[in-house]
Amino acid sequence: MNQVEWRTSLRLVGTVLKWLWVPFLLPLGIALYDGTAVTPFVLPMAGVVVAGEGLERLTTDTTFREREAFLMVAVIWLGVAVVGAVPFVVAGAGTLADPVNALFESMSGITTTGATVIIDFDAHSRAILMWRAVLQWLGGLGILVLATAVLSQLGVGGGNLMETESQTRDVTKLTPKISETAGLIWRLYLGLTGLQVTVLYGLHLGGFAPKMTLFDAVAHAFTTISTSGFSPRAASIAAFSPAVQWVIIPFMVIGATNFILIYFVSQGHFERLRDSEEFRFYLAILAFFTIAVAGILFLDGGPHTEPESVVRHSLFQVVSIVTTTGYASTDFNFWSSGAKHLLFVCMFVGGMAGSTTCSIKALRWLVVLKAFRRDLFVASNPRVVRPVRLSGSVVDEQTIRDIYAYALVSLLFFIGATIFVAVDASRGQLTVSEFEAMGAAAATFFNVGPAFGIAGPFESYEPFSRSTKLLMTFLMWIGRIEIIPVLVLLTPSFWRT
Amino acid sequence: MNQVEWRTSLRLVGTVLKWLWVPFLLPLGIALYDGTAVTPFVLPMAGVVVAGEGLERLTTDTTFREREAFLMVAVIWLGVAVVGAVPFVVAGAGTLADPVNALFESMSGITTTGATVIIDFDAHSRAILMWRAVLQWLGGLGILVLATAVLSQLGVGGGNLMETESQTRDVTKLTPKISETAGLIWRLYLGLTGLQVTVLYGLHLGGFAPKMTLFDAVAHAFTTISTSGFSPRAASIAAFSPAVQWVIIPFMVIGATNFILIYFVSQGHFERLRDSEEFRFYLAILAFFTIAVAGILFLDGGPHTEPESVVRHSLFQVVSIVTTTGYASTDFNFWSSGAKHLLFVCMFVGGMAGSTTCSIKALRWLVVLKAFRRDLFVASNPRVVRPVRLSGSVVDEQTIRDIYAYALVSLLFFIGATIFVAVDASRGQLTVSEFEAMGAAAATFFNVGPAFGIAGPFESYEPFSRSTKLLMTFLMWIGRIEIIPVLVLLTPSFWRT
Ligand SMILES: [K+]
Ligand SMILES: [K+]
Numbered sequence: 001m002n003q004v005e006w007r008t009s010l011r012l013v014g015t016v017l018k019w020l021w022v023p024f025l026l027p028l029g030i031a032l033y034d035g036t037a038v039t040p041f042v043l044p045m046a047g048v049v050v051a052g053e054g055l056e057r058l059t060t061d062t063t064f065r066e067r068e069a070f071l072m073v074a075v076i077w078l079g080v081a082v083v084g085a086v087p088f089v090v091a092g093a094g095t096l097a098d099p100v101n102a103l104f105e106s107m108s109g110i111t112t113t114g115a116t117v118i119i120d121f122d123a124h125s126r127a128i129l130m131w132r133a134v135l136q137w138l139g140g141l142g143i144l145v146l147a148t149a150v151l152s153q154l155g156v157g158g159g160n161l162m163e164t165e166s167q168t169r170d171v172t173k174l175t176p177k178i179s180e181t182a183g184l185i186w187r188l189y190l191g192l193t194g195l196q197v198t199v200l201y202g203l204h205l206g207g208f209a210p211k212m213t214l215f216d217a218v219a220h221a222f223t224t225i226s227t228s229g230f231s232p233r234a235a236s237i238a239a240f241s242p243a244v245q246w247v248i249i250p251f252m253v254i255g256a257t258n259f260i261l262i263y264f265v266s267q268g269h270f271e272r273l274r275d276s277e278e279f280r281f282y283l284a285i286l287a288f289f290t291i292a293v294a295g296i297l298f299l300d301g302g303p304h305t306e307p308e309s310v311v312r313h314s315l316f317q318v319v320s321i322v323t324t325t326g327y328a329s330t331d332f333n334f335w336s337s338g339a340k341h342l343l344f345v346c347m348f349v350g351g352m353a354g355s356t357t358c359s360i361k362a363l364r365w366l367v368v369l370k371a372f373r374r375d376l377f378v379a380s381n382p383r384v385v386r387p388v389r390l391s392g393s394v395v396d397e398q399t400i401r402d403i404y405a406y407a408l409v410s411l412l413f414f415i416g417a418t419i420f421v422a423v424d425a426s427r428g429q430l431t432v433s434e435f436e437a438m439g440a441a442a443a444t445f446f447n448v449g450p451a452f453g454i455a456g457p458f459e460s461y462e463p464f465s466r467s468t469k470l471l472m473t474f475l476m477w478i479g480r481i482e483i484i485p486v487l488v489l490l491t492p493s494f495w496r497t
Numbered sequence: 498m499n500q501v502e503w504r505t506s507l508r509l510v511g512t513v514l515k516w517l518w519v520p521f522l523l524p525l526g527i528a529l530y531d532g533t534a535v536t537p538f539v540l541p542m543a544g545v546v547v548a549g550e551g552l553e554r555l556t557t558d559t560t561f562r563e564r565e566a567f568l569m570v571a572v573i574w575l576g577v578a579v580v581g582a583v584p585f586v587v588a589g590a591g592t593l594a595d596p597v598n599a600l601f602e603s604m605s606g607i608t609t610t611g612a613t614v615i616i617d618f619d620a621h622s623r624a625i626l627m628w629r630a631v632l633q634w635l636g637g638l639g640i641l642v643l644a645t646a647v648l649s650q651l652g653v654g655g656g657n658l659m660e661t662e663s664q665t666r667d668v669t670k671l672t673p674k675i676s677e678t679a680g681l682i683w684r685l686y687l688g689l690t691g692l693q694v695t696v697l698y699g700l701h702l703g704g705f706a707p708k709m710t711l712f713d714a715v716a717h718a719f720t721t722i723s724t725s726g727f728s729p730r731a732a733s734i735a736a737f738s739p740a741v742q743w744v745i746i747p748f749m750v751i752g753a754t755n756f757i758l759i760y761f762v763s764q765g766h767f768e769r770l771r772d773s774e775e776f777r778f779y780l781a782i783l784a785f786f787t788i789a790v791a792g793i794l795f796l797d798g799g800p801h802t803e804p805e806s807v808v809r810h811s812l813f814q815v816v817s818i819v820t821t822t823g824y825a826s827t828d829f830n831f832w833s834s835g836a837k838h839l840l841f842v843c844m845f846v847g848g849m850a851g852s853t854t855c856s857i858k859a860l861r862w863l864v865v866l867k868a869f870r871r872d873l874f875v876a877s878n879p880r881v882v883r884p885v886r887l888s889g890s891v892v893d894e895q896t897i898r899d900i901y902a903y904a905l906v907s908l909l910f911f912i913g914a915t916i917f918v919a920v921d922a923s924r925g926q927l928t929v930s931e932f933e934a935m936g937a938a939a940a941t942f943f944n945v946g947p948a949f950g951i952a953g954p955f956e957s958y959e960p961f962s963r964s965t966k967l968l969m970t971f972l973m974w975i976g977r978i979e980i981i982p983v984l985v986l987l988t989p990s991f992w993r994t
Contacts, residue, residue: 004877067877337923341916368905375902376988379981380501380564397898404901405869411908419838422932426834435919435931484876491873 004495007059009071014055016076020083021045023134027087030215031127040087040128048083067494070485073146077481080142081107081473084135087128094123095462100469104461107473109135111480112143112356114229114326114449115472117462121234126215129232133219140226140356141189143480144259145182147354185259188266189225196221196251200244208243216240224248227255227356229326229449236328236450236457237316245312245329249319253286256323256351277391282352282362289318289346296339303334321346324358326449328457340435340452347442347451348414358447358480360410364403366390371400409483410445417441417475424468430454432464440464444472445479501992504556506568511552513573517580518542520631524584527712528624537584537625545580564991567982570643574978577639578604578970581632584625591620592959597966601958604970606632608977609640609853611726611823611946612969614959618731623712626729630719637723637853638686640977641756642679644851682756685763686722693718693748697741705740713737721745724752724853726823726946733825733947733954734813742809742826746816750783753820753848774888779849779859786815786843793836800831818843821855823946825954837932837949844939844948845911855944855977857907861900863887868897906980907942914938914972921965927951929961937961941969942976 028041084106088096095101101117108115109132118124200217203209212220216232223230233239237248254262261279264272273279294314297304304310316329321343332343350359371388378386387394418434418441425432432440432454439451440461450457454464461469478486488494525538581603585593592598598614605612606629613629615621697714700706709717713729720727730736734745751759758776761769770776791811794801801807813826818840829840847856868885875883884891915931915938922929929937929951936948937958947954951961958966975983985991 066879070877338920341920345912345916372902372906373988375899376981376985377990380567380985380988380991382563397894401894401898401901402872404898404905405872408865408901408905408908409869411905411912415842415908419842423835423838433931434935438931484873488873488877491870491877493874494877 004067004071005059005061005063006068006071008061008063009068009075010055011058012064012068012072013075013079014052014058016052017048017055017079017083018052020048020052020080023138024131026134027127027131030130031125034126036125036127037091040090041131043090044083044086047086067488070488070494073481073485074477074489076142077110077477080110080135080138081477084110084131087131091125091128093125093128095119095460096124096128100466101462104469104473105132106135107476108444108449109228109230110139110142111447111476112136112139112226112228112324112358113444113447113476113480114223115444115455115461115476116230116449117460117469118234119460119462121232126232130215130219132230133222133232136226136228136230137193137222139480140228140255141186143356144185144189144354146481148181148185148260184263188259188263192225192251192254192262193221196224199247203241203243203247209241211240212244220248221251224251224325224327225255225356227252227323227325227351227358228447229320231327234458238329238331238458242308242312245316248327249316252319252323252325252327253351255325256355256357257282258352258354260354261352275391278352278363278366281366285349285362286319286322289322289342290315293318293339293342296336296342300336300339304330317343318346321448322349323351324446324448326443326457328450331456331458333452333456333458344435344439344442344452347439347446347448348410350446360407360446364407367395367400367403368407371395371404406483409487413475413478413483414438414442414445417445417471420471421464421468424465424471428465430463430465440472441475445475447476447479501564501568502556502558502560503565503568505558505560506565506572507552508555509561509565509569510572510576511549511555513549514545514552514576514580515549517545517549517577520635521628523631524624524628527627528622531623533622533624534588537587538628540587541580541583544583564985567985567991570978570982571974571986573639574607574974577607577632577635578974581607581628584628588622588625590622590625592616592957593621593625597963598959601966601970602629603632604973605941605946606725606727607636607639608944608973609633609636609723609725609821609855610941610944610973610977611720612941612952612958612973613727613946614957614966615731616957616959618729623729627712627716629727630716630729633723633725633727634690634719636977637725637752638683640853641682641686641851643978645678645682645757681760685756685760689722689748689751689759690718693721696744700738700740700744706738708737709741717745718748721748721822721824722752722853724749724820724822724848724855726817728824731955735826735828735955739805739809742813745824746813749816749820749822749824750848752822753852753854754779755849755851757851758849772888775849775860775863778863782846782859783816783819786819786839787812790815790836790839793833793839797833797836801827814840815843818945819846820848821943821945823940823954825947828953828955830949830953830955841932841936841939841949844936844943844945845907847943857904857943861904864892864897864900865904868892868901903980906984910972910975910980911935911939911942914942914968917968918961918965921962921968925962927960927962937969938972942972944973944976 024041024045028038031038031041081103085102088102088105089099095117096105104117197217200212200220201214204212204217219232231237237245261272261276294310297310297314304313313330317332320327332340348360349365350361351357353361353363367390374386374388378384388400389395418438421441422432422434422437425437436453436455440455443449443451443455455461461472521538521542525535528535528538578600582599585599585602586596592614593602601614694714697709697717698711701709701714716729728734734742758769758773791807794807794811801810810827814829817824829837845857846862847858848854850858850860864887871883871885875881885897886892915935918938919929919931919934922934933950933952937952940946940948940952952958
């Protein structure tokens, strides 16, 4: 074992950074069209090219093992977050002018979290609001490539299971090179984004969505397929008609569906949907929580009165939170304690592995459920050997152990973060209830976005203390890249021989 | 595989029940001496003899496998809780006259939890108050026998690890029969109880503890060694002098120390303390949390002003909660949010395996820490095989997986219970903050006893709704016998062939 070749990692980070000037073109174009400031975009465009080229020249070494991959993943997300914050600081408008806020917003963007520190949406140019959406779209694409090409190879938190269950292995046969897999996913991602823009703007042109301008259609398509949830509107999806809300629901579901599975379905292999235990489990989760929330809202007799609106808001919010999108079709702060707690539980679930979804993910919970049921069986029948099966294949015991550990460590992080937020708030002047602290900790760590009360869907994370906001920035970072790549960096042995 | 021989399980429950008339003798004697009602004790004494003899005649079958053991364990704790509630209902005094309250109090007794639904301590006879202490003392003895003789054999939540680490295997060599191990532990338990009675009453006779009567000395010795925490005083240990508080601390520490280890130390093998990684970890936990709490209280500048009282209360409360005793030397409800949250974290820890302590236990956390550190190492060095070692021996991977699963399932139960308590309270008229719900859920599930706010050390669980109190009774039951024996009963396969 040799030392980690950090130069190799940084060289690859450089290759990513170097091309980061391209996505700045969209907000730059809007700024030129609107006649608003262009420096917030031109400056970082120049910066990333220089920095990227510089990092690429660090080394010619091509050693690339697990350690270099972990370091690269951690640094890319952190680096892009820093670059993404530059336009906010340079534009200098509203709460985003503060560097801590800007970094929070940018990290919330690239990690597809969707928690915002904006208070006054009107203070910001359309170009800046579009930059937030672009960051999330990039973050979604980045995680897809990461999940299918890198994390599954590294076996993070049972990631090798994704190899079989998510059918990554099948696609690896189709496209033996990582670059080909990435290309396939990238075209699918682009296609789905285009489809949603068309549908949303079509609704507008058809008169079903008066407020859904082309700008809004693009921004929302960017932040739906990436299950990320930034909206240029302060009222999120509640700003739009019920038709828009109904249309966004299936796109959120698709964003949190395994993209390899979507690819096969797009090729006409519908039987893959039925064959995937994870997909059936994911749909069952959505159905279960929607029925439970709708049942509670009906029994509560409020705040929604029409049956259609109870069903729509229940389905929308459950899908929004399980997929970790974080859009709001209504201010669920006004829902009863039971309904809010159900949404809180949804934060821990997440959609399918191999998608843009965040959180612990349905695949891991399915393995936990099956393995624990097996463990109970073996406890009373210790002489029986019973493997855990998923979609017909045996899940190996080391994968099960890794998944138990991943879920456990996630919960411990969540508990620790909750305590930090609650205690830090109590030391300041901010009134944050324990439930609000729990919600805000889960919403940032699991990259959901909005939570409850002070961190509610129409509120802002701005009032939290700077230390809390920095903690949350850290939580969004490690939550998005599945914890392990960051924790590995924190072990001394990583840096030694 | 044949069906579970439930008659065999019940026959053994009968054997335990049959002898349950003996511990009633102490409160009966006090009732006779004080001239208070004796029916609350005579009635169940007759009842257990009849029921026990009856159950023993159910079968002559002696098949005794894992399934029969799980069923027996679950039914014994539940059965004794029901029997233990009879005196409270028959006495009919105060809040304990209500059957739900009586069952809660009795379950809290036999599970060594120490959460009380008493509001007016003066409403109850000394005999009834002593019965609460006797229940806890029995519960502590029961769990010791269960932990060393049964659970470790069943491998519950990594229980087979206890075989090696807790040196149960060594003692099995000394005493090949379960009855001999039980006898050894029983004498040690009795000896330590006697020692504490002597010390406490000695303090009284020496003038250092004016209120520590012989009655109090016996009741508190019963509930210290069993790390259970019922006090006949409404103010718990705050009712006594600092000298008493200092003396109780080491006895709580001993109560949560592995009894096999204590046995070897009592035989002069002090090197065993040094050789046990778990013991060193347990002491390190106590030191860490004490220093952290004391540091916060010093910085807060209140509510304690004297350095001695800051140190004493910090140490007392940390020891009380980590060992899951649950005594209070002060009303820590008045502590700051940071200090209270630290105590909250202590609830999840627990003392050493093979003691009377509850909660997840230091042994499991030590394995989680070591295994997760190993997992991180292997993530960046996948070609290196590195086993997890404890006190020099390799921990097998299946044990690690079971321990991960146990900790995970414990946290999930805790989260589920918190939500139940919070939502159930919001539906009633009771104001329960989320932190209070979290505390009450953890304090009952992990058998600590008191928590925060409405469930604080000088408060009562009585105001909670009946549904919440029944849930908590269930939580105390499954928490005490380490979850698995109850969950196993809930799987259909347990009852089938
Ligand atoms: K999100
Ligand atoms: K206790």
